[in-house]
Amino acid sequence: MTRPESIALILKRIQILGAELAKPELCQATEATKLFGESSSLDSMGLVTLIADLEEDIRQQYKISVTLVDEKAMSRLTSPFRSVHHLADYITLVVNDTKS
Amino acid sequence: MNSWIKIRWKSFSNQPALAGRGGDIAYSDLVTLWDEAVVDLEKLNLKTATTFGLIGNYSAATVVWMMVLEDAGHLIVPLLAGDEESSRKLSSAGATYLIFANSRTWNIKHQSNVEHQHPFVLELIEKKQSGVILFSSGTSGPAKLIVQNFSDLLNVHKSKRPHRLSILVVLAYDHIGGINTLLETLSSGGLMVIPEDKSPAKIIEAIERYKVTILPASPSFLNLLALSGLVTSEKIKSLHLITYGTEPMPETLLERIRLTFPGKRLKQTFGTTETGILRTESVGSGSNFFRFSDPELQWKIIDDELWLKSTTQIKGYLNTPNQNFTEDGWFRTGDRVEVDSTGNIRILGRMGDAINVGGNKLMPIEVESVMLDVPGVIDCRAFGVPNALLGHVVAAEVVGSSDQNHESLRASIRQFCRTRLPAYKVPVSINFVTSIMGDRLKKSRTN
Numbered sequence: 001m002t003r004p005e006s007i008a009l010i011l012k013r014i015q016i017l018g019a020e021l022a023k024p025e026l027c028q029a030t031e032a033t034k035l036f037g038e039s040s041s042l043d044s045m046g047l048v049t050l051i052a053d054l055e056e057d058i059r060q061q062y063k064i065s066v067t068l069v070d071e072k073a074m075s076r077l078t079s080p081f082r083s084v085h086h087l088a089d090y091i092t093l094v095v096n097d098t099k100s
Numbered sequence: 101m102n103s104w105i106k107i108r109w110k111s112f113s114n115q116p117a118l119a120g121r122g123g124d125i126a127y128s129d130l131v132t133l134w135d136e137a138v139v140d141l142e143k144l145n146l147k148t149a150t151t152f153g154l155i156g157n158y159s160a161a162t163v164v165w166m167m168v169l170e171d172a173g174h175l176i177v178p179l180l181a182g183d184e185e186s187s188r189k190l191s192s193a194g195a196t197y198l199i200f201a202n203s204r205t206w207n208i209k210h211q212s213n214v215e216h217q218h219p220f221v222l223e224l225i226e227k228k229q230s231g232v233i234l235f236s237s238g239t240s241g242p243a244k245l246i247v248q249n250f251s252d253l254l255n256v257h258k259s260k261r262p263h264r265l266s267i268l269v270v271l272a273y274d275h276i277g278g279i280n281t282l283l284e285t286l287s288s289g290g291l292m293v294i295p296e297d298k299s300p301a302k303i304i305e306a307i308e309r310y311k312v313t314i315l316p317a318s319p320s321f322l323n324l325l326a327l328s329g330l331v332t333s334e335k336i337k338s339l340h341l342i343t344y345g346t347e348p349m350p351e352t353l354l355e356r357i358r359l360t361f362p363g364k365r366l367k368q369t370f371g372t373t374e375t376g377i378l379r380t381e382s383v384g385s386g387s388n389f390f391r392f393s394d395p396e397l398q399w400k401i402i403d404d405e406l407w408l409k410s411t412t413q414i415k416g417y418l419n420t421p422n423q424n425f426t427e428d429g430w431f432r433t434g435d436r437v438e439v440d441s442t443g444n445i446r447i448l449g450r451m452g453d454a455i456n457v458g459g460n461k462l463m464p465i466e467v468e469s470v471m472l473d474v475p476g477v478i479d480c481r482a483f484g485v486p487n488a489l490l491g492h493v494v495a496a497e498v499v500g501s502s503d504q505n506h507e508s509l510r511a512s513i514r515q516f517c518r519t520r521l522p523a524y525k526v527p528v529s530i531n532f533v534t535s536i537m538g539d540r541l542k543k544s545r546t547n
Contacts, residue, residue, distance in 0.1 A: 016511070021518070044489060044490060045524055046523075047489065048487060048528050049514075049526075052493075052528045056529065069488045073488070074488055
């Protein structure tokens with residue numbers, strides 16, 4: 001999985017979620033969009049839903065099962081859930097690690 | 101011995117007792133079979149109370165043997181023919197003889213020589229009363245072994261007046277709900293209708309053909325009937341009463357069932373293998389609230405869990421610690437319930453089924469009830485899955501109608517749930533499956 005593929009996957013999911021949650025700002029998400037924290041449009045439930053959707057997308061597209069929210073993710077120095085940028089880095093890493 | 105039930109069966113003479121699979125049987129046939137069974141029992145030359153595995157299904161032979169063994173003060177282990185766990189169950193129950201029952205015939209086989217050591221069993225034997233040994237599957241570990249006073253379960257029906265109602269048996273023969281239906285029907289001169297199988301087509305056919313008046317079933321089973329599209333008012337016109345129990349009933353499912361069976365009375369029943377079936381009254385056909393109307397029953401709610409104390413209740417399990425029973429005689433049902441302002445009760449599910457999402461608790465039925473209202477959702481199940489951010493989150497399995505695209509149905513379900521439920525109750529992940537295997541709430545009671 002390449003990083004641009006990871007970005008595309010996340011942005012597509014955020015847009016769908018933005019439509020579901022009626023949050024137009026999420027529909028215009030970019031790599032810099034914050035996912036969790038004070039200036040984020042997602043609350044903890046929104047983030048959990050986004051992650052679950054992404055895990056399902058990865059399962060279907062790459063035929064592998066990954067867990068994106070676990071102790072490993074939570075204990076990283078820089079949270080992978082800070083922004084789309086950080087999450088893309090993390091997903092690319094986890095997917096490629098799992099595949100190899 | 102002169103059992104009151106035999107005297108009653110004689111008085112019902114040529115009235116039909118059983119119909120459906122196994123053919124038509126009149127009460128007089130049951131009396132004939134009774135005498136044959138007694139002859140076979142006497143041949144065994146038993147000096148003490150003995151445990152019999154009664155292997156079969158609803159039939160003239162099984163009901164006659166239940167009554168004959170009760171009359172002689174023996175212990176009965178009813179087991180479904182073909183039960184994969186039967187050998188393990190029989191050895192844990194300690195059956196000395198096995199009766200393999202067909203519709204009107206049987207074979208008796210010696211199994212093993214086991215003496216009854218457990219105080220609960222010895223107590224029954226001492227009182228010269230019969231016991232029925234049942235298995236109650238818990239949320240974990242092996243099935244709990246329970247001995248109920250079968251004479252007491254039977255004698256509850258002694259004061260009831262003959263009714264000649266026709267009752268369909270769909271609840272399992274080896275569970276308390278099925279045994280209660282059997283005793284209720286055959287002690288009152290009713291007709292026990294045994295369907296060929298439990299497919300919606302055969303059930304509807306049996307209701308129409310034998311003019312069934314009462315249908316005791318589970319919510320999942322009624323859902324399958326409703327979704328079959330086979331129910332027409334003409335075919336079910338004989339039906340007066342549908343009783344449902346063994347699982348929680350989501351409100352939206354109750355509404356779906358009401359629309360399928362218009363004008364029929366719907367009543368919630370409640371019972372556990374540990375307490376027997378208890379008398380209840382539903383608030384109304386459209387409500388899943390009910391109240392207990394059993395004068396012998398005490399109940400209370402501790403930390404949302406229903407506690408019961410009844411005269412038909414067992415004192416404990418034969419094979420596991422009795423942590424569900426308190427020293428002062430209360431049985432902790434493990435059922436999470438809700439009480440309304442007038443004291444009516446609603447079953448929400450099993451205590452262990454509660455999902456804790458970041459400190460907010462919910463029961464699966466709250467989510468299921470909403471999901472069932474989404475067009476295209478045929479059946480569903482909600483449950484908790486571990487999540488590193490929130491502790492647990494809600495996940496769901498859904499059976500979708502065949503004309504629905506899964507991706508769009510998933511979006512509709514979540515959208516719909518968001519309008520009806522707080523965010524933490526909305527399923528985070530939704531998987532599509534082909535069946536929920538008949539158990540709406542996976543670990544609900546199996547009685």
